[in-house]
Amino acid sequence: MASETELQKVIGGLLTIFRKYAKEDGNAWTLSRAEAKNLLVNELPGLIENPNDSAEVKKVVDNLDENKDNKITFVEFTELVMKLSFYRFFWGSV
Amino acid sequence: MASETELQKVIGGLLTIFRKYAKEDGNAWTLSRAEAKNLLVNELPGLIENPNDSAEVKKVVDNLDENKDNKITFVEFTELVMKLSFYRFFWGSV
Numbered sequence: 001m002a003s004e005t006e007l008q009k010v011i012g013g014l015l016t017i018f019r020k021y022a023k024e025d026g027n028a029w030t031l032s033r034a035e036a037k038n039l040l041v042n043e044l045p046g047l048i049e050n051p052n053d054s055a056e057v058k059k060v061v062d063n064l065d066e067n068k069d070n071k072i073t074f075v076e077f078t079e080l081v082m083k084l085s086f087y088r089f090f091w092g093s094v
Numbered sequence: 095m096a097s098e099t100e101l102q103k104v105i106g107g108l109l110t111i112f113r114k115y116a117k118e119d120g121n122a123w124t125l126s127r128a129e130a131k132n133l134l135v136n137e138l139p140g141l142i143e144n145p146n147d148s149a150e151v152k153k154v155v156d157n158l159d160e161n162k163d164n165k166i167t168f169v170e171f172t173e174l175v176m177k178l179s180f181y182r183f184f185w186g187s188v
Contacts, residue, residue, distance in 0.1 A: 007137035010107040011179045017101050018183075043101035074183045078176045085105045089112075089168045 017043060018077050031072035036061050039077075044084070111137060112171050125166035130155050133171075138178070 004012065021039040022028045031039060040060060041051045048060050064072050064080055098106065115133040116122045125133060134154060135145045142154050158166050158174055 002139070005137045005139070006107060007111050007133075007175070010104050010111065011175060011182055013100060013104040013107070014179050015183050017104065039101075043099045045096070045099070075180065078179060081101070081105060082172050082176060085108050085172060086169065088105055089109050 014078065014081065015074075018074055029074075031077065033061050033065075033070055033072075036064055036072045108172065108175065109168075112168055123168075125171065127155050127159075127164055127166075130158060130166045 017039070018031070019028045021035045021042075022031045024035050024038070025032050037048075037051070037057050040047050048057055050056055061072070062068075064076055066076050066079070111133070112125070113122045115129045115136075116125045118129050118132070119126050131142070131145070131151050134141050142151055144150055155166070156162075158170055160170050160173070161167075
């Protein structure tokens with residue numbers, strides 16, 4: 001099989017990262033709120049200013065959980081990734 | 095500066111790949127149709143079955159060019175990346 005292209009590696013990376021955190025509770029299809037916090041704190045240092053501030057954590061995770069089912073789906077995760085990539089592309093931050 | 099996390103590398107990778115192809119015509123903010131074809135053929139082998147089939151190429155690039163301005167923006171590019179990552183996450187293909 002031909003080696004992966006850079007874009008295929010990026011796509012694979014999205015899956016790998018999501019599953020790394022989503023599998024902790026045995027269900028790798030979605031992130032629980034705790035898994036989502038863990039992903040954000042580890043992968044996006046600075047997005048949550050004070051990880052010990054439960055109100056701030058709740059607000060950030062609530063923003064991710066678009067359909068309010070207390071689960072963060074892969075689709076909801078990629079929405080965040082896209083927004084962050086726009087910030088970085090258009091304004092050079094994140 | 096702390097080293098990048100895996101997710102930050104993925105986000106950076108999206109920008110790097112887009113700009114690698116977008117800059118060919120001197121304007122790295124958007125992909126021309128030719129640049130978009132070049133990106134697709136090189137980064138997503140198989141998405142376009144026959145790169146020499148201009149009708150097929152036109153159809154695939156038209157699908158990308160959501161606002162029909164003959165330019166593919168970074169936002170339109172990330173829409174494609176997201177769809178491909180869903181296919182891979184939910185059905186294991188691409």
